[in-house]
Amino acid sequence: MTDQPATSPAATPAERAARATPAERAARATPPRVARKIRGLSDRAIAWIFVAPTIFLLLAVNIFPLIWTINLSFTNFRANRNREVDYIGFRNYERILTDSDIWLTMQATAHFLFWTILIQVLIGFTLAWLINRKFRGNDLWTTIIVLPMMLSPAVVGNFWTFLYQPQIGLFNYVVSFFTGADPSSFSMLGQVNLAPWAIIIVDTWMWTPFIMLICLAGLRSIPDYIYEAAEVDRASPWRQFWTITVPMALPFLMLAVLFRGIENFKMFDLVVQLTGGGPGSVTELTSINLKREAFEKWRTGYASAYAVILFVTVFGLASIYVKALNKVKAR
Amino acid sequence: MSSYSVTAASPAQKWLAGTLVIAYALITILPLLWIIATGFKSPADAIAYPPKVTFDPTLEGYVNLFTTRTRVTPDTLEALGEPATWYDRIVRQYDMVIAGPSRFGERFLNSVIIGFGSTFLSVFLGTLAAYAFSRFKVPLKDDLMFFVLSTRMMPPIAVAIPIFLMFRTLGLSDTHTGMILLYTAVNLSLAVWLLKGFIDEIPREYEEAALIDGYTRFQAFTKVVLPQAATGIASTAIFCLIFAWNEYAFAVLLTSGNAQTAPPFIPTIIGVGGQDWPAVAAGATIFLVPVMVFTILLRKHLLRGITFGAVRK
Numbered sequence: 084m085t086d087q088p089a090t091s092p093a094a095t096p097a098e099r100a101a102r103a104t105p106a107e108r109a110a111r112a113t114p115p116r117v118a119r120k121i122r123g124l125s126d127r128a129i130a131w132i133f134v135a136p137t138i139f140l141l142l143a144v145n146i147f148p149l150i151w152t153i154n155l156s157f158t159n160f161r162a163n164r165n166r167e168v169d170y171i172g173f174r175n176y177e178r179i180l181t182d183s184d185i186w187l188t189m190q191a192t193a194h195f196l197f198w199t200i201l202i203q204v205l206i207g208f209t210l211a212w213l214i215n216r217k218f219r220g221n222d223l224w225t226t227i228i229v230l231p232m233m234l235s236p237a238v239v240g241n242f243w244t245f246l247y248q249p250q251i252g253l254f255n256y257v258v259s260f261f262t263g264a265d266p267s268s269f270s271m272l273g274q275v276n277l278a279p280w281a282i283i284i285v286d287t288w289m290w291t292p293f294i295m296l297i298c299l300a301g302l303r304s305i306p307d308y309i310y311e312a313a314e315v316d317r318a319s320p321w322r323q324f325w326t327i328t329v330p331m332a333l334p335f336l337m338l339a340v341l342f343r344g345i346e347n348f349k350m351f352d353l354v355v356q357l358t359g360g361g362p363g364s365v366t367e368l369t370s371i372n373l374k375r376e377a378f379e380k381w382r383t384g385y386a387s388a389y390a391v392i393l394f395v396t397v398f399g400l401a402s403i404y405v406k407a408l409n410k411v412k413a414r
Numbered sequence: 415m416s417s418y419s420v421t422a423a424s425p426a427q428k429w430l431a432g433t434l435v436i437a438y439a440l441i442t443i444l445p446l447l448w449i450i451a452t453g454f455k456s457p458a459d460a461i462a463y464p465p466k467v468t469f470d471p472t473l474e475g476y477v478n479l480f481t482t483r484t485r486v487t488p489d490t491l492e493a494l495g496e497p498a499t500w501y502d503r504i505v506r507q508y509d510m511v512i513a514g515p516s517r518f519g520e521r522f523l524n525s526v527i528i529g530f531g532s533t534f535l536s537v538f539l540g541t542l543a544a545y546a547f548s549r550f551k552v553p554l555k556d557d558l559m560f561f562v563l564s565t566r567m568m569p570p571i572a573v574a575i576p577i578f579l580m581f582r583t584l585g586l587s588d589t590h591t592g593m594i595l596l597y598t599a600v601n602l603s604l605a606v607w608l609l610k611g612f613i614d615e616i617p618r619e620y621e622e623a624a625l626i627d628g629y630t631r632f633q634a635f636t637k638v639v640l641p642q643a644a645t646g647i648a649s650t651a652i653f654c655l656i657f658a659w660n661e662y663a664f665a666v667l668l669t670s671g672n673a674q675t676a677p678p679f680i681p682t683i684i685g686v687g688g689q690d691w692p693a694v695a696a697g698a699t700i701f702l703v704p705v706m707v708f709t710i711l712l713r714k715h716l717l718r719g720i721t722f723g724a725v726r727k
């Protein structure tokens with residue numbers, strides 16, 4: 084330690100006496116443990132002072148709004164009007180759960196979630212497995228693959244609308260180059276049957292590296308001696324893959340799926356920029372639908388109830404999933 | 415003779431694996447390269463069919479990004495005489511003159527101010543909280559840590575409704591302060607979780623030695639723990655910065671004229687007849703390249719950052 088505090092033994096007794104405050108004089112007369120408490124703050128005080136601002140800010144920006152949302156969800160409040168607010172009980176919840184449009188939105192979200200996660204797990208795991216063959220330069224290529232994940236989804240999503248343009252877009256050109264189809268004959272963002280896949284493709288492009296990185300960590304955590312033992316037992320590579328590689332990487336894979344699931348359930352920026360929920364409402368995921376209700380139709384009370392339902396859904400599904408994950412880990 | 419390993423891949427396997435991964439990587443960066451290339455194309459080249467891979471590079475996109483232009487009659491143009499600068503020359507090809515700067519500069523600056531402001535605050539508060547969670551017996555520690563994490567599960571739009579109302583009441587709508595506070599709160603969970611992991615890894619013995627040497631707890635924290643955690647703090651800061659930099663949902667709902675950041679702005683860059691793609695691409699390039707550089711610098715800690723410290727190696 085180069086930078087010693089004032090009361091360190093290095094200072095001469097005279098110097099120390101000159102500088103001593105009453106607290107320090109008391110400190111010198113008491114055992115070290117008590118002395119520490121007098122000279123500085125106690126550990127307990129420091130713990131509270133250090134944690135308090137974080138908890139306060141999170142309460143103010145997360146919990147207080149959540150309680151407010153729950154409160155609003157029982158009213159017919161509209162944020163763009165200045166009229167009296169009535170408490171209408173569970174009417175908002177009733178209306179949402181019986182609204183067929185919202186169920187269509189939920190279906191669109193489920194479709195998006197299912198396919199993005201399935202495709203990303205397959206490609207991501209395969210890539211991780213290939214990278215783990217440790218060919219030369221694998222670090223460099225891994226870094227390149229990871230790049231899209233860190234970029235702004237809104238900015239990138241907006242640019243993908245350019246790539247997806249019929250006739251001039253790069254995506255259509257590449258597809259027509261390989262399939263021979265006329266590039267102006269299909270519109271990824273304009274056709275009802277293609278738009279859900281357009282958003283899945285971009286999400287996969289962006290987020291496959293996320294699953295890949297976590298799987299790679301999982302594969303690298305498997306010690307070599309397990310494979311060596313399997314080799315001694317003459318287990319075939321196929322059998323080694325299914326009885327060693329997959330089970331041991333599974334907790335990592337499940338964690339990756341949890342993160343992706345929560346993120347894609349919240350999905351907003353990328354899809355808003357790509358399709359804005361259209362054509363019609365085939366890609367109107369719950370977040371986009373919620374934004375429409377809250378900030379375009381200004382049905383604040385109704386949208387609040389919607390938000391509460393979404394939050395309970397994410398929280399419930401995530402809790403069930405975490406339990407399953409812990410079971411797999413414990414095995 | 416080199417020792418034979420049953421676990422290492424054979425050269426043929428490595429070659430095949432390498433080829434497949436490199437093929438995927440090339441496909442993956444193609445859209446990014448296309449963004450950068452489009453920024454240097456003329457509007458005609460940008461929308462040419464078939465898409466142009468080779469073209470005469472021009473800075474038109476960048477000029478259009480930073481300026482607003484007005485069309486003038488050929489007579490007026492003639493009266494103006496020779497263009498004074500290279501960017502004047504580019505604009506005049508289209509019978510236009512530069513009318514003034516565009517709003518991109520402001521929006522980019524907003525991104526910088528809000529990004530760095532919220533990063534500083536969240537790392538500052540996060541380091542304190544992480545140290546307390548790591549070293550002391552905080553009552554309900556696990557519950558508090560989970561609470562910190564759970565705040566990330568809410569869809570931003572769901573939180574945006576009351577925050578919108580709250581900001582309106584407090585006069586924070588469309589202000590830098592409001593956005594900095596909001597992003598700080600959103601980033602805090604990441605900062606606390608990541609930093610707790612980093613601080614957990616610093617042996618307690620260092621601090622204990624310092625305490626015995628006569629340091630107070632606070633001095634031990636600032637003079638022993640902080641320098642040891644410097645790498646962790648730096649990479650946490652970069653993650654917070656990237657998040658604030660990329661954020662769109664809150665920015666588009668809570669800001670408009672004054673504190674709007676670049677992500678809601680870039681997609682609204684309009685040219686003649688729709689989006690001005692070279693200008694959009696130029697803006698996207700300026701906006702995305704710093705993040706790419708940070709990603710490369712951060713690659714060792716990337717995994718940790720994206721999983722909130724759940725996976726460390």
